[in-house]
Amino acid sequence: MLISLSELRGWTARNDRPHAISDLLFDLETRRVVYATVGLSGSKSADALVAASMLRDPDPANGTLTMDLGDEDLARAPRWEGDQSELDAMLLAMPPLVVGPFGGTYAPLAMAAMAKDASDAPQEDPRAEAARERFERLSSWLGKPVFASDGEVGIxxxxxxxxxxxxxxxxxxxxxxxxxHRRRVVPFSAISHRAPEETGGHVVLTMSQAEVERAPQVADMNLGA
Structure with missing residues (x-):
């Protein structure tokens, strides 16, 4: 089933009650969605970080997913209020091996087992840097400029x-x-570069402007099926 992630961000994850999905985190290297941020009952600001493997049975007609976590489990999940530094801390607090979508494993601690700089200058925790570099937030991609190999093509x-x-x-x-006005659909594999947020977060494609203009439109895709 092909699903729009911008729409999925507004769906609800259901156990015994609905919980709003506010954002999605994905691994750019593997192209897998890894986590979702899910609203907590009684909290207007904090969301829980939930492994995407806990979400199943998408229902595009009603905008829902089944969540294999009870409210007690959800209440114990890491909480996030939207700040990037909080997200880094949450990823670092995860167990060394976290079961990811469809049995894939992600190791926010182990994947950053790298040597620190030997200088005496204060260093950012390399685990936080690795976690931030590995996982991308959907909300940080939407609206960012897109460049073909020969010029800007949109957002x-x-x-x-x-x-x-x-x-x-x-x-x-x-x-x-x-x-x-057009919304063109290009292969995700055509992305050659994604700039860091601090330099604009733009996306660069291997395709030319003409190739993007010839790409199919969203209406040509069989979404929800």
């Missing part, structure tokens, strides 16, 4: 996710023009 409008295989297959590019 990131969406990511399309093959749910059954947990794979990001497509990037939706809005050409951001008043006339002949």
């Amino acid at each position: 990131v409008a969406d990511l399309l996710h093959a749910f059954d295989d947990n794979r990001l297959d497509w990037l939706v590019v809005d050409n951001d023009r008043f006339f002949h």
Whole structure:
């Protein structure tokens, strides 16, 4: 099933009650969605970080997923209020091996087992740096500029996710023009570079402007099926 992640961000995850999904985290290298941030009952600001493997049975018609966590488990999950430094801390607090989507494993601690700089200058915890570099937030991608190999082509409008295989297959590019407005769908594999947030967070494609213009439109994709 092909799903719009920008729409999924507004769905609800259900156990005995609905919980709003506010954001999604994915691994750019493997193209897998790894975590979702899910609203907690009684909290207007904090969300829980939930492994994507706990979410199943997408229902696009009703905008719901089944969540294999009870409220007690959800209450014990790491909480996040939206700040990036809080997210880094949450990822660091995870067990050394976290079971990810479809049995994949992610190790926020072990993957950062790297030597620290020997200088006496204060250093950022390399585990936090590795966690931040590995996991991307959907919300930090939407609206960012997209460049083809020969010029700017628009902004990131969406990511399309093959749910059954947990794979990001497509990037939706809005050409951001008043006339002949189009939302083109290009392969996620065509991304050659994603800039850090501090330098704009733009996305660079291996495709030319002409190739992007010839790409299919969102309406041509079989979303929700």
